[in-house]
Amino acid sequence: MTSLQGASKKKGVALLAILLAFALLAASCSQDSDTTEDTTATTVAADTGTAEETTAPAPAPFNGTEPVKIAVVQNSGAGDYFQQWTNGAKQQADALGIEYTWYDAQADNAKQATDMETAIGTGVAGIVVDHGQTDTMCPLINDALEAGIFVVIYDIAIQECAPGAVQTQQSDASLADLTLGQMYEDIGGDENVGYVNILGIAPLDRRHVVWEEYTAESPWAQQFFVGEFTNSVATDNAQLVDAALKANPDIRAIFAPYDELTKGTVSAINDNGLSETVWAYGIDISNADIEVMTAEGSPWKATATTDPNAIGAAVMRTMILELAGQQVDRLVDFPGVLVTQDFLVSNEIKNMVDLRAAMPELNLSAVQSADWIPSIEF
């Protein structure tokens, strides 16, 4: 009997455990709307945009009583950049009362393909595709277009294989051109220079093209070209640049067109005590980068960048224009802005919030907009 009682006690505990599990599952459903709002709230706390006033009534399909439904098929929403991008895109969609389903494939290309199929199947009016592989997404983008769904993509090369979709991208060429133009202004033409980059990564390849143009046209003599992609880009590339600097201490500047590479370059320059004579030029900016750039005697003289929040919102505005039949171009480039060390120091800029306040052009709120779109300003 004792053993039987013991057994039934165990049964009770087990039943309790299973009920708890069910309760948890049920709770996770019933709190759905709360959960989503909570996460938005925490993100928004960092980068809340304000919607501009509109001066014209919205055209179809935004003038009906039914909300316009779209899907966003994202390759990955994780990481600082994509969190901000997503934040901007969601705020812009919310400002027009668009109803969206957000698919996040967590960097799984096969999952993104099925997400796209599901999105097409749900019969939304438009689909925004954020990143992904051309080979994977192109046939599906064409499926969507055939089904009468408008497609706007961000940063995938699809112009050739899916000419009906709108391709948007941040202009890597303009970013590289801005920072290299500043470098040319600072050091002049007839100098030895170094180069740090990782080829085989689409945006870095596009920046590389501009570098090749500059070195071909100017008398800059490239003394070294290093760079490798690892899990800790800054630290590992600092070693490479360190070795290159020891072999070529007579260079005047280094172009490292990705902020992790620039940070590695800066630390190598500092370690070799060359910050007076060797300057660094980069691309991208973050709170940490601002700290490095504004440090006493920092060799990082200039960088070119965009605000991912503003880019996300501008991509969403492109979708909005496309849905309203007002998007003509099939390729949209979002321009970058140049941020110099002088500008940061003289305006006492300590972080991204200061920078956005001092550089309203980071906002892009006039880009891809219309008088009936409440553009989000960050």
Place this chain on the structure above:
Amino acid sequence: MSKNEQATDAQLPEAKHHIDFRNLVVRYGFIAVTVFFFVFFYATIPAFRLSTTMLSMLKFTSVVAIAGLGVTITMVVGGLDLSVGSIAGMSVTVAAMTMVIYGQQGSVAIVAVLIAGALIGAFNAFLIVILKIPDLLATLATMFLVQGLKLIPVEGQSVSSGLILRDGSVAPGKFTEGFLQINRGTIGAVSYPVIIFAVLTLATWFFLSRTKWGRIMYAIGSNPEAARLAGARVGRYKALAYMISGVFAAIAGLILSSRIGQGDISAGSSLLLDAVAVALVGTSVLGANKPNALGTALGAILIGILLTGTTMMNFPFYWQDVVKGLVLLVALILSYTLSDKKQRHVEAVPT
């Protein structure tokens, strides 16, 4: 209770006149959870009701389920195959190399992938049966080996059409239209991956439950020594199980590569945990309390339903792992905490 009574109860639960609540939970709890969520999503999400949503959910599930079926077979013989994710990932690279770099037809790629999968399975079997390394550790080593080795011929790059080869020439081939049909092709509204999934589920179920070999596999998983004494060639059955698992993982990889359309080197990286999870979840379905094909398929479908439903309700992505964890936990409670059957493998040893 004597052992005899217990056996009779398990076989004839309806013979009992009073309702045993715990038994009901163990037998039908999992099905009830599946039905509950299906109805819940069906009622609350308009897009969930579409047949296209259901079919693309099944299509997404098929890859995990097929790899899970392979894991199920290795679990039946008392092991576990941790290399399925790597094998599927390797298949993507092998398929891409065959077609893009060597310019071969899709059919050649399919054969190459299946052979590669069977070979890795045979290598696992060699480690486990001949070198006597425990299953988990052997397949863990294989997992790393395959993951790294597949990158050597492609120098860590994803193989896509237009790839520049080492000698400066452009890769001659591309993913053939026929090969892409593995994922895109349909019979009626049902796509090939779903059909492959259904066929392999039924074939595995038939093999494990309706053939002598299947029953011997269960006996080996339950007590390899007893099975050996009873005359079963334990080593051969284990080897067979790992080779089937390797081939199933390769089939999952074929669908993946057809879906991605290039030799994505990160493909399959999330597959292992999902496949093992659905195989574990499968043990609890219908109170079977042993790895079984139908359970694995149903487990994969439940997880598919939950992922589709929560995505459509705009849950943030990190909820997906919470959902998977909870499903697995419920399944484990059903099989370990609530079930009568203390042993995972209850089939009698043939004498």
